[in-house]
Amino acid sequence: MPFLQIENRAISTLLTGITNVATTWVLAAGEGSKFPSSGDFHVTCEDEIVTVTNRAVDTLTVTRAAESTTAVAHAAGRKVQLRITKGIIEQCQAPRTATLVVAASDASALSMNQADYLCDGTADDEMFQAAINALPV
16 A cells, blocks of 8 residues: 655645535635645544545545544534544554565655665666565575
């Protein structure tokens, strides 16, 4: 599972109220850009945590009730925040399941720090071959 995306100071409000089953949340105009542009991430609204699976400008597509929270209705104007949650911490603390990790030089700092091999765009085929050769038989 890829790491959840994060962003600093990603806070907005709901433009309209939502029901407990709504999977599309519209943020205050112009504030969607505060949130990651791709990849899954978690946001909170009141006591609910949701997984955002897509952001299109100011509209979030969400999977409700993440991390054992309960899906409830939320009124317009309620805060929507990308916060560090228990799930993000657990994801960071989880042991690696791959035998070897290869990362690109433009990967996140965390990915580069966890990588056994780092590709920089020069002779990457040799780096991949070195990683393959290092795999246990």
